[in-house]
Amino acid sequence: MKKIRTKKNLEEYRKRIKKENSKFKKIVTICGGTGCHAYNCEQVKQKLRKELVKNGLLKKVALKVSGCHGFCENGPIVTIRPENIFYQRVSEKDVPEIMEKSILKNKIVEHLLYEDPVSRQKVTYLEEIPFYKSQKRLLLGKNGLIEPDKIEDYIVQGGYGALVKVLKLPAQKIIEIIKASGLRGRGGGGFPTGRKWEFCRNTEGEIKYVICNCDEGDPGAYMDRSLLEGNPHSVIEGMIIGAFAIGSNQGYIYVRHEYPLACRNAQIAIRQARKLGLLGKNILGSGFNFDIQIAKGGGAFVCGESTALIASLEGRMGEPRDKQHLHTTESGLWGKPTNINNVETWANVPLIINNGPEWFYQIGNENSKGTKIFSLVGKVQNTGLVEVPMGTTLREIIFEIGGGILNGKKFKAVQTGGPSGGCVPADSLDLPVDYEQLNAAGSMMGSGGMIVMDEDTCMVDVAKYFLNFLKEESCGKCLPCREGIKRMLEIVTDISEGRGKEDTLDLLEELSAVVTDTSLCGLGKTAANPVLSTLRYFRDEYENHIKEKKCPAGVCVPLLRYEILADCCKGCGACIKICPYNAISGKPKEIHIINQDICAKCGSCKTICKFNAVQLQ
Amino acid sequence: MIVFDTTLTIDGIKVNGKKGETILEVAKRYGINIPTLCFVENLPSYGACRLCVVEISKGKNPPILSASCTYDIQEGLVVNTKSERVVKARKILAELLVASAPNVKIAQDIAARCGVKEVRFKMEDNRCVLCGICVRMCHEQMGGEALGFVGRGIERKIQMPFNKRPKECLLCRGCEFVCPAMEIPCQGVKIPGELCGRCLRMDEMPYCCTLGSFGCSCDHNPLASSSK
Numbered sequence: 001m002k003k004i005r006t007k008k009n010l011e012e013y014r015k016r017i018k019k020e021n022s023k024f025k026k027i028v029t030i031c032g033g034t035g036c037h038a039y040n041c042e043q044v045k046q047k048l049r050k051e052l053v054k055n056g057l058l059k060k061v062a063l064k065v066s067g068c069h070g071f072c073e074n075g076p077i078v079t080i081r082p083e084n085i086f087y088q089r090v091s092e093k094d095v096p097e098i099m100e101k102s103i104l105k106n107k108i109v110e111h112l113l114y115e116d117p118v119s120r121q122k123v124t125y126l127e128e129i130p131f132y133k134s135q136k137r138l139l140l141g142k143n144g145l146i147e148p149d150k151i152e153d154y155i156v157q158g159g160y161g162a163l164v165k166v167l168k169l170p171a172q173k174i175i176e177i178i179k180a181s182g183l184r185g186r187g188g189g190g191f192p193t194g195r196k197w198e199f200c201r202n203t204e205g206e207i208k209y210v211i212c213n214c215d216e217g218d219p220g221a222y223m224d225r226s227l228l229e230g231n232p233h234s235v236i237e238g239m240i241i242g243a244f245a246i247g248s249n250q251g252y253i254y255v256r257h258e259y260p261l262a263c264r265n266a267q268i269a270i271r272q273a274r275k276l277g278l279l280g281k282n283i284l285g286s287g288f289n290f291d292i293q294i295a296k297g298g299g300a301f302v303c304g305e306s307t308a309l310i311a312s313l314e315g316r317m318g319e320p321r322d323k324q325h326l327h328t329t330e331s332g333l334w335g336k337p338t339n340i341n342n343v344e345t346w347a348n349v350p351l352i353i354n355n356g357p358e359w360f361y362q363i364g365n366e367n368s369k370g371t372k373i374f375s376l377v378g379k380v381q382n383t384g385l386v387e388v389p390m391g392t393t394l395r396e397i398i399f400e401i402g403g404g405i406l407n408g409k410k411f412k413a414v415q416t417g418g419p420s421g422g423c424v425p426a427d428s429l430d431l432p433v434d435y436e437q438l439n440a441a442g443s444m445m446g447s448g449g450m451i452v453m454d455e456d457t458c459m460v461d462v463a464k465y466f467l468n469f470l471k472e473e474s475c476g477k478c479l480p481c482r483e484g485i486k487r488m489l490e491i492v493t494d495i496s497e498g499r500g501k502e503d504t505l506d507l508l509e510e511l512s513a514v515v516t517d518t519s520l521c522g523l524g525k526t527a528a529n530p531v532l533s534t535l536r537y538f539r540d541e542y543e544n545h546i547k548e549k550k551c552p553a554g555v556c557v558p559l560l561r562y563e564i565l566a567d568c569c570k571g572c573g574a575c576i577k578i579c580p581y582n583a584i585s586g587k588p589k590e591i592h593i594i595n596q597d598i599c600a601k602c603g604s605c606k607t608i609c610k611f612n613a614v615q616l617q
Numbered sequence: 618m619i620v621f622d623t624t625l626t627i628d629g630i631k632v633n634g635k636k637g638e639t640i641l642e643v644a645k646r647y648g649i650n651i652p653t654l655c656f657v658e659n660l661p662s663y664g665a666c667r668l669c670v671v672e673i674s675k676g677k678n679p680p681i682l683s684a685s686c687t688y689d690i691q692e693g694l695v696v697n698t699k700s701e702r703v704v705k706a707r708k709i710l711a712e713l714l715v716a717s718a719p720n721v722k723i724a725q726d727i728a729a730r731c732g733v734k735e736v737r738f739k740m741e742d743n744r745c746v747l748c749g750i751c752v753r754m755c756h757e758q759m760g761g762e763a764l765g766f767v768g769r770g771i772e773r774k775i776q777m778p779f780n781k782r783p784k785e786c787l788l789c790r791g792c793e794f795v796c797p798a799m800e801i802p803c804q805g806v807k808i809p810g811e812l813c814g815r816c817l818r819m820d821e822m823p824y825c826c827t828l829g830s831f832g833c834s835c836d837h838n839p840l841a842s843s844s845k
């Protein structure tokens with residue numbers, strides 16, 4: 001392939017790919033994302049290929065391996081275009097049936113269709129699935145259409161058109177476009193991207209760097225991975241545009257090494273872009289030079305923080321540097337002006353250039369523009385990656401897209417913003433999700449984690465869980481974060497184990513305020529959020545643990561008591577047999593008793609008793 | 618002679634400084650006392666102990682707390698080193714410090730000076746306060762690069778590579794000399810009339826507070842006199 005030098009070259013190339021693609025009557029896509037890999041999509045793919053070969057269809061039916069569709073719990077996912085039939089949980093043995101019914105004929109394989117857990121209806125087409133219907137998948141939508149390791153797929157979808165447009169514009173104009181779009185950083189802080197670019201552009205210096213932050217350390221979050229893995233060229237195109245606007249010739253994509261597929265796909269994408277002259281020297285004949293390297297990170301949560309990321313890139317220990325007065329746009333990588341943006345931020349850039357800033361500006365609400373991808377997990381019917389316009393309410397996300405709470409339980413709270421985010425209670429369900437309103441509610445946007453909790457969740461336990469995570473992930477450099485998180489965890493553990501005292505909550509609050517106020521980096525500054533937000537909305541639950549030594553949700557094991565109700569016990573003896581600790585005594589046909597000193601609270605007796613005599617107190 | 622080019626307010630006093638100086642440096646010059654632990658003159662600031670926090674107001678933004686040893690002065694900053702928020706934060710920091718290293722003299726001293734009368738956390742017995750002074754001393758002054766931090770969070774500690782003295786170590790003992798945690802607290806008189814003698818080294822180290830951490834300017838404090 002010759003290098004692309006002009007807009008015309010690109011158009012011709014696009015036309016040629018289109019023509020080549022038009023010989024395919026059908027396109028079968030199997031999801032090859034990390035989630036579906038766990039469900040053996042590889043074997044399904046092999047089988048699909050075999051079947052196509054067997055039926056002599058390789059020239060008529062295209063087989064594609066795409067990136068994540070965002071609905072991984074239902075993987076492996078197979079779609080058939082142009083109809084857009086959506087099959088889920090496809091296994092190797094389903095392939096011949098798909099072949100016979102949906103590829104050779106135009107029929108549907110009923111049992112592979114998705115069943116909406118709310119209405120119990122089978123749904124045939126992707127766009128009709130409630131999980132997808134209420135989303136606005138500007139960034140993720142292409143994932144299902146593109147083979148991440150084929151640049152042709154990206155180009156045929158209009159890819160690199162934004163770059164062509166931009167290279168003719170003066171840099172300041174590009175920055176004005178990004179500013180006018182209202183795009184803000186998706187990595188958590190929500191800093192206006194155009195302004196960041198402008199700072200970096202205006203800092204004196206021959207050498208400048210741009211960095212894509214794909215550290216993504218939040219547990220359960222994988223939107224950045226899915227973007228970089230499923231549509232790497234959108235991120236790369238965004239970076240080239242940013243670099244051109246800022247005046248940088250070298251970029252880095254910082255990926256955690258636990259993301260091998262994202263590393264691989266990004267690496268391949270970079271190589272292909274270089275080959276076509278979209279990266280490297282004299283990009284598209286414009287005289288602009290820019291190249292990207294992949295840097296693998298050790299996978300620490302704190303390495304996502306910009307100064308720690310830079311330290312890690314420079315080969316030093318990944319720990320943050322105090323930068324209250326000095327931004328990375330002034331002094332970043334190797335002391336040079338550096339512009340760091342999140343994967344999702346970069347991926348938004350080509351969209352804005354292609355559709356215009358006004359288009360982007362009208363999506364979202366007052367202060368937050370565009371869409372945001374959330375990783376919806378926890379006790380909801382549908383878990384997965386959800387892309388919605390900013391300002392969508394929590395209720396819409398959890399109940400319309402997420403399909404509501406599992407097993408008909410009651411909603412209790414939703415935790416947003418990753419480990420150092422906060423919990424938002426049921427009466428805030430109508431809160432529009434944007435940077436400011438989440439902050440005001442004591443939580444944050446973070447990079448978009450969203451964990452739904454039902455009535456069986458104990459909020460003290462939740463705070464404990466996140467403190468534990470943060471304790472492990474604190475780099476340990478500064479005293480308030482290293483010691484403070486440890487002490488907060490000690491206090492919360494005391495509360496959950498019945499050792500809380502009257503003044504414990506005051507101490508916890510006092511400590512939280514100081515850790516927030518004095519920590520060096522964002523990790524410590526937000527580490528108290530899980531405690532503060534649960535205290536704010538669920539203080540009574542803490543008090544229950546402290547004063548009555550009870551865990552209302554029945555989660556904190558040391559506070560539980562299993563007791564046998566005299567009225568119900570028939571003396572059948574089943575519980576004696578099952579109790580692994582010999583904590584139960586009683587003669588046949590008489591009332592049995594649990595010796596609380598021995599009982600290890602395993603719950604076996606409660607499960608086995610046919611008469612519901614064992615109760616949790 | 619220093620040419621002052623920046624004016625700011627510290628504790629209500631208009632003070633002058635030079636671009637590139639930190640709030641702590643300027644405050645010290647004006648005799649304003651800010652407690653420190655991980656700061657040592659002539660080594661780069663590290664910002665780890667946060668004891669030197671001050672309240673900073675910049676324009677219309679709400680005031681923030683920040684370490685003064687890493688914050689470069691800017692024109693028009695309004696700094697408060699003794700606000701209620703600062704004093705409270707410092708006290709909790711000192712409490713956290715002494716709870717983790719109660720047998721280190723400087724931790725005790727700092728706690729006492731910050732008014733900690735009761736420690737509400739479980740006592741531990743760390744001997745290192747993780748101030749990183751030794752590492753900076755070794756790297757910046759001795760060119761040794763023989764020491765470093767290993768581990769994350771509460772696992773963090775000072776170590777030589779693979780726990781063995783590397784050949785880069787010049788055995789200069791600079792690390793030991795600067796370590797603020799080297800000094801052990803007095804154990805008290807054992808038998809009436811007997812002194813343990815541990816504090817005898819005080820003859821060699823005449824300063825009343827280790828490394829002048831409290832920024833006093835008494836005659837015995839070599840750091841305070843050198844910065845005059």
Ligand SMILES: Cc1cc2nc3c(=O)[nH]c(=O)nc-3n(C[C@H](O)[C@H](O)[C@H](O)COP(=O)(O)O)c2cc1C
Nearest residue numbers: 185186187213216217304305306341342345522523
């Ligand atoms: C503890 C911590 C972890 C972070 N982790 C990430 C991360 O995984 N990915 C990310 O893009 N930004 C992360 N950030 C935010 C970055 O510091 C930085 O603000 C962001 O990458 C800037 O990009 P943006 O303006 O596009 O959001 C983290 C910040 C902190 C304090």
Ligand code: SF4
Nearest residue numbers: 475477478481521524
């Ligand atoms: S706040 Fe925590 S993670 Fe950040 S520098 Fe301090 S110890 Fe490290």
Ligand code: SF4
Nearest residue numbers: 569570572573575609
């Ligand atoms: S299993 Fe239930 S009914 Fe039977 S002895 Fe135990 S508590 Fe009583």
Ligand code: SF4
Nearest residue numbers: 579599600602603605
């Ligand atoms: S909860 Fe477990 S240990 Fe306790 S009495 Fe029942 S079976 Fe025995």
Ligand code: SF4
Nearest residue numbers: 755761786787790792
């Ligand atoms: S004695 Fe060795 S480790 Fe200590 S400062 Fe000197 S060179 Fe560094």
Ligand code: SF4
Nearest residue numbers: 745746748749751796
């Ligand atoms: S050994 Fe001493 S100087 Fe080094 S970090 Fe520990 S307390 Fe500080």
Ligand code: FES
Nearest residue numbers: 033035036068069
């Ligand atoms: S990996 Fe297949 S849907 Fe996410």
Ligand code: FES
Nearest residue numbers: 655664666667686
């Ligand atoms: S942080 Fe300033 S002296 Fe330690």
